[in-house]
Amino acid sequence: MTRYLHLFRRELQLAFRQGGEIGLALGFFVLAVVLFPLGVGPEAEILRRIGAGIIWVAALLSAVLSLDRLFAADYADGGLDLLALSAMPLEGAVIAKCAAHWATTGLPLVLMSPFLGLLVDLDGASIALLALGLLLGTPALSLLGAIAAALTLGARRPGVLSSLIVLPLYLPVLIFGAGAVEAGIVGGGARPHLLLLAALSLGALPLAPIAAAAALRQALD
Amino acid sequence: MSGLQSWAQMGGYAVFVWPAYVVALVVLGGIAAQSWRRYRASIRDLNRIQRAPRER
Amino acid sequence: MLTYLANPARFMRISGVMLPPLGLATVAVLALGLYLALFVAPPDYQQGESVRIMFVHVPAAWMGLFAYLVVAVASGVALVWRHPLAEIAAQAAAPLGAAFTLVCLVTGSLWGRPMWGTWWAWDARMTSVLVLFFLYLGYIALVNAFDDMGRGARAGSVLALVGVVNLPIIKFSVDWWNTLHQADSVFRMGGPTIDPSMLWPLMIMVLGYLLLFKTLLLVRMRTALNEAKARALRLAAPARAAEAPPPDATPVLR
Numbered sequence: 001m002t003r004y005l006h007l008f009r010r011e012l013q014l015a016f017r018q019g020g021e022i023g024l025a026l027g028f029f030v031l032a033v034v035l036f037p038l039g040v041g042p043e044a045e046i047l048r049r050i051g052a053g054i055i056w057v058a059a060l061l062s063a064v065l066s067l068d069r070l071f072a073a074d075y076a077d078g079g080l081d082l083l084a085l086s087a088m089p090l091e092g093a094v095i096a097k098c099a100a101h102w103a104t105t106g107l108p109l110v111l112m113s114p115f116l117g118l119l120v121d122l123d124g125a126s127i128a129l130l131a132l133g134l135l136l137g138t139p140a141l142s143l144l145g146a147i148a149a150a151l152t153l154g155a156r157r158p159g160v161l162s163s164l165i166v167l168p169l170y171l172p173v174l175i176f177g178a179g180a181v182e183a184g185i186v187g188g189g190a191r192p193h194l195l196l197l198a199a200l201s202l203g204a205l206p207l208a209p210i211a212a213a214a215a216l217r218q219a220l221d
Numbered sequence: 222m223s224g225l226q227s228w229a230q231m232g233g234y235a236v237f238v239w240p241a242y243v244v245a246l247v248v249l250g251g252i253a254a255q256s257w258r259r260y261r262a263s264i265r266d267l268n269r270i271q272r273a274p275r276e277r
Numbered sequence: 278m279l280t281y282l283a284n285p286a287r288f289m290r291i292s293g294v295m296l297p298p299l300g301l302a303t304v305a306v307l308a309l310g311l312y313l314a315l316f317v318a319p320p321d322y323q324q325g326e327s328v329r330i331m332f333v334h335v336p337a338a339w340m341g342l343f344a345y346l347v348v349a350v351a352s353g354v355a356l357v358w359r360h361p362l363a364e365i366a367a368q369a370a371a372p373l374g375a376a377f378t379l380v381c382l383v384t385g386s387l388w389g390r391p392m393w394g395t396w397w398a399w400d401a402r403m404t405s406v407l408v409l410f411f412l413y414l415g416y417i418a419l420v421n422a423f424d425d426m427g428r429g430a431r432a433g434s435v436l437a438l439v440g441v442v443n444l445p446i447i448k449f450s451v452d453w454w455n456t457l458h459q460a461d462s463v464f465r466m467g468g469p470t471i472d473p474s475m476l477w478p479l480m481i482m483v484l485g486y487l488l489l490f491k492t493l494l495l496v497r498m499r500t501a502l503n504e505a506k507a508r509a510l511r512l513a514a515p516a517r518a519a520e521a522p523p524p525d526a527t528p529v530l531r
Contacts, residue, residue, distance in 0.1 A: 147435075147439060151419060151432045151435060151436055152419070152422070152432075154423065154428070155419070155422035155423055155432075156422050156423070156424075157422070158422075161415075161418055161419060161422055164411070164414065164415045164418055165415045165418075165419060165436060167411070168408050168411055168412055168415070168440070168443060168447065169439070169443055171408065171447050171450065171451075172446050172447060172449075172450040175450045175451065175453070175454045176450060176453075179453070179454055196450075196453075207442075211435055211438070211439050214356075214435050215432060215435050218428060218431045218432055218435070219428070221428075228316075231325075231326035231327070231329065232320060232325040232326035232327075233325070233326075234325060234326045234327040234391055237327055237330065237387045237388070237390060237391050238326060238327060238329050238330055238387075240387055241330040241333055241334065241383070241384040241387040241388065242315075242330075242333055244380060244383045244384060244387075245333040245337065245380045245384060248376050248379055248380050248383075249376060249377075249380060249489065251376075252372065252373065252376040252493065253489070253493055256493050256496045256497050256500070257496060259497075259500050260496050260497070260499060260500040260503075263499075263500045263503035263504050263507065264503060266503070266504075266507050267503045267506060267507045267510075270507050270510045270511060270514065271510065273514070
């Protein structure tokens with residue numbers, strides 16, 4: 001257990017040392033949300049209608065942008081080889097890395113989302129559903145993103161390629177996350193959506209590391 | 222002649238039906254043609270290599 | 278049987294024998310199917326002649342899905358049993374599946390416009406098929422993204438398996454999303470039940486598309502094996518050329 005905590009802490013330290021990385025994802029998140037009212041028009045009714053969707057799409061795109069942080073640096077300097085050779089199972093290392101990735105990408109998005117909700121004129125209950133949905137769904141984004149990041153190590157143009165690969169994986173998260181807020185507004189009850197989001201993250205927790213570790217082993221061969 | 226014309230007009234839906242068939246023909250025919258051309262090229266290429274330094 | 282067919286040389290022999298009759302059957306069945314679809318099948322009492330689009334659209338949808346299953350199963354076999362032809366089969370099937378899916382999307386749009394009044398509808402089926410198209414593109418892109426072809430093939434296998442798990446999840450979530458938004462019409466393909474006079478042309482076209490897939494799959498697999506052999510020979514050729522005298526250095530009697 002301590003090995004995983006060590007890896008988790010190391011990843012956190014690295015992320016904080018290059019503090020710009022966290023700020024970059026967050027900055028992109030805010031910028032993407034800000035762009036929409038400028039493109040769509042400032043009428044509150046329209047913004048309220050599409051606001052949750054905008055914020056979720058922006059969260060997805062920020063997650064996609066941050067994926068290369070997961071494995072690329074370690075792949076380049078040999079740290080990944082060391083991880084693979086260590087006594088820790090590679091799947092476990094993937095989980096530890098995803099946990100750190102979530103702490104430095106997903107969690108800041110969750111914390112920033114209420115403010116962005118205000119920008120698109122969402123009411124308090126909707127903001128709560130938005131933030132809760134992001135909280136439940138962003139772990140899935142990190143876990144599923146790890147698959148795409150691992151598959152594209154050493155590929156030509158890994159950034160564009162992992163976006164193409166990962167976005168179909170993100171679709172259900174987007175649908176249920178934005179749907180939760182919508183259901184809250186319409187009055188149908190957001191609980192099924194939130195439960196499905198939790199199910200996606202919990203389902204991804206054992207399965208995604210298996211696929212990602214398999215892909216990492218292929219990259220290291 | 223009018224029978225053929227009315228058939229070709231597809232009850233007024235010609236602008237949808239015929240492009241649909243054309244698209245199917247072009248895309249499927251296209252991938253068939255591409256697959257076949259590349260196949261023939263691979264045979265030619267392989268024959269060329271197998272003929273050349275085999276004399277020993 | 279899998280191990281029997283695993284031998285590439287044996288595959289080349291068997292597929293070489295199968296190919297001509299398979300190709301002929303494809304052309305014959307498709308010709309018959311087109312004749313039935315365009316001339317024999319009656320117009321629909323609701324949709325009129327536009328229902329004829331169904332005969333090129335529905336088979337394309339089925340083959341698009343079927344091809345993805347082929348890619349997924351072949352990828353699974355490649356990862357688990359390391360069957361030498363499995364990766365080749367998967368990579369051969371993917372562009373075919375993408376082509377069928379593209380036909381499905383475009384013809385579906387052309388069918389939808391007169392039927393529902395809109396070029397596109399975000400219902401579960403159409404959205405899932407659109408996502409399927411992107412799954413194909415992602416697979417093809419990934420396989421071709423590496424200088425080391427073996428790495429590309431192995432990465433593609435993992436992606437194909439991830440995708441086949443993802444596809445039903447996506448279908449389910451888009452279904453859900455549609456019920457939430459109370460999508461108005463019921464987008465049922467071809468109406469409530471298909472009249473037998475339309476069922477036969479449809480089945481013949483499905484068979485024709487299936488034969489086309491099978492034929493082109495064998496063609497592309499044979500191509501891949503030829504190209505692999507040519508590459509291997511080229512790598513060995515410089516060594517051979519160093520041993521054997523160059524072809525034009527035959528001694529000339531003066």
